[in-house]
Amino acid sequence: MSVLDLMQPIGLDDMKAVRLMNRVDQKYMAPAALLDELLARIADGYYVQHIEGNPLAPYRTLYFDTDNLEMYTMHHNKKLNRQKLRVRTYRSTETTFFEIKNKDNKKKTRKVRIPIDVRMFDRSLEVPEVSQFVNENTPYPVSVLHPCLENSFERITLVDKAMSERITIDRGIRFHNRATGIDADISPLLVIEVKHEVGAPMSDIERALHDLHVLPRRMSKYCIGTALTDPSAKRNRFKPKLLFIEKISKQQ
Secondary structure, eight states: OOHHHHSOEEOHHHHTTOOOTTEEEEEEEEEGGGHHHHHHHHGGGEEEEOBTTBSOEEEEEEEEEOTTOHHHHHHHTTOSSEEEEEEEEETTTTEEEEEEEEEOTTOOEEEEEEEEOGGGGGGGGGSHHHHHHHHHHOSOOGGGOEEEEEEEEEEEEEEETTSOEEEEEEEEEEEEETTTOOEEEOTTEEEEEEEEETTOOOOHHHHHHHHTTOOBOOOOHHHHHHHHHOTTSOOGGGHHHHHHHHHHHHHO
């Protein structure tokens, strides 16, 4: 029996009580081998989200960009007021959304999305509502966009028992580049995101990560996946993260 099976479950409806109005997000990259030890250290203080009795939620995502990877390059070059466009299927609930993530010049991230039919995942740009949505919320006409990078992973979602902190742990991350045909597997890595109110004291999971020598480290799946699967993409700024991922992979 895994540690996840021993943690107290919480349903999707109850998770709606977690409202972080002025939140701060912190990301971490950690070896997947640490997952059980990390969960064991915090199990008493957190609920784990279950969907139809399962604490593991599979995700599938497809990112879009221009021929010259304009959105990827803006992120690489640290340009603010940038965007990411993607379609994502939440397989556990069979819901699919076309999503636009906006990062402004104050480093705030805002996500807007619209639902689409799951059967249109690979053809989402053909959906009239998506075309209108993209035209209204981005400077990119649909005609200049194409599918670039696909990824899949499983997500564990935790919430502290005070309902003031939300954590996602992504594992089994794999990429397939639609343009180059190259695959990459970074499943030896966990991507952890901790979200809580600004000014909150150090939480149990932050303390556990610190004790396990896991330091904060930002990571964009789209950027790392593209750097790993597209030889033409700029990658200088991502080299320290790529070397860190390579080191973890060799240790597994």
